Amino acid sequence: MGAFRIIASSFILVLFMYVCHQLVRFTDMDWWSKLALVLGLAFLFTLVIGTFLFFWKEKKLDHHWWRDLLLDTSLTVMAYINFLVTFVILRDIYAFIEYLVLPIPIVKLYSTEATGILMLMPVILLFMGNVVVRVGPRLVKVPVRFPQLPKELEDLRIMHITDLHISQSLPAKFVKKLVTKINSLKPDVVVFTGDIMDSFVEKHTEELEYLKELKAKYGVYLVPGNHEYYWDGQKALQAFRDVDFKVLVNQVADISLGEAVLQIAGIPDPAALHFQQEGPDFPRVQSQLQESSFKIMLSHQPSLAYQIRDIGVNLQLSGHTHGGQFFPWNWLIVFFERYSKGLYHIGNMRLYVNQGTGYWGPRLRLGTYCELAEIVLRKG
Ligand SMILES: [Fe+2]
Structure with missing residues (x-):
């Protein structure tokens, strides 16, 4: 170094x-x-x-x-x-x-x-x-269409949060307001795609108390991003389990909705490997996927899209890029990230990249905004 x-x-x-x-x-x-x-x-x-x-x-x-x-x-x-x-x-x-x-x-x-x-x-x-x-997260509705969507999953609403970066830089009331807003929307599923904790968890018991209040009909799911590992990754993941989040590290959660099965899979950030932790294991995830289910993959890094598509996932949800966060990086991000924000079609798979619900570093965003994405599954 x-x-x-x-x-x-x-x-x-x-x-x-x-x-x-x-x-x-x-x-x-x-x-x-x-x-x-x-x-x-x-x-x-x-x-x-x-x-x-x-x-x-x-x-x-x-x-x-x-x-x-x-x-x-x-x-x-x-x-x-x-x-x-x-x-x-x-x-x-x-x-x-x-x-x-x-x-x-x-x-x-x-x-x-x-x-x-x-x-x-x-x-x-x-x-x-x-x-x-200071205005806080903007709610962005993202209808995503799939020709073969089971009818039981039509209009399923998934609140997608990513890159909160809980740290000294993010006021605890930001998390409190976010939780209140999400609960008021009564989501079916809540997912966190990494970089949620960006500090020692011991310093942020207040924020974790707020997160514990989150409610979703079919549960709250989380995958770690790179920043969780920069501090104490295992402690951060345990803290999330303690507030009843389902932490998915190369694991898959099955949700039955009538005849249909929704599978939510999680792949950890490759940064895990630098800290002697469990890195992405695609064969292991694939072995847990069912042929006929509707499959959602949570992956902090959008750049894993091709590997994720190849194991038969229908929808990938990611973050990491912050959309460049502020000028001029909101323009230059395209040189560093192939998929930097918004909805992409990668073969039959759809990829949604959220710009980040919080922010990293200086308390500002310019040319981007704090995003709370509401993914709505539609047939078509
Ligand atoms: Fe981040």
């Missing part, structure tokens, strides 16, 4: 030099103002990389208010830098195009005023992004 830290730190140093250069080089700021700006940015960059290196080493259970504050502040600063770097790059691209097209380029593009605007705009975006997560 030493090499990774050196590469990451070097990359951030190069980014810092580029941003500083572009923000001060062509302005008419006096020497002192330029120095103040560079020192200010140096402080912000150091805060982010310093906190990152500190928490990498110091992943401890003991709870100190200053740890949470430091982590929250650094994550917000990280988002500020993300927006600032994006705007600096976009301005350079625009200036380059302008240089090619216009006979006389606009000088003001790199003025002191432009630098001021560039540094202020990320603050506005931070505020707007925070409002999006």
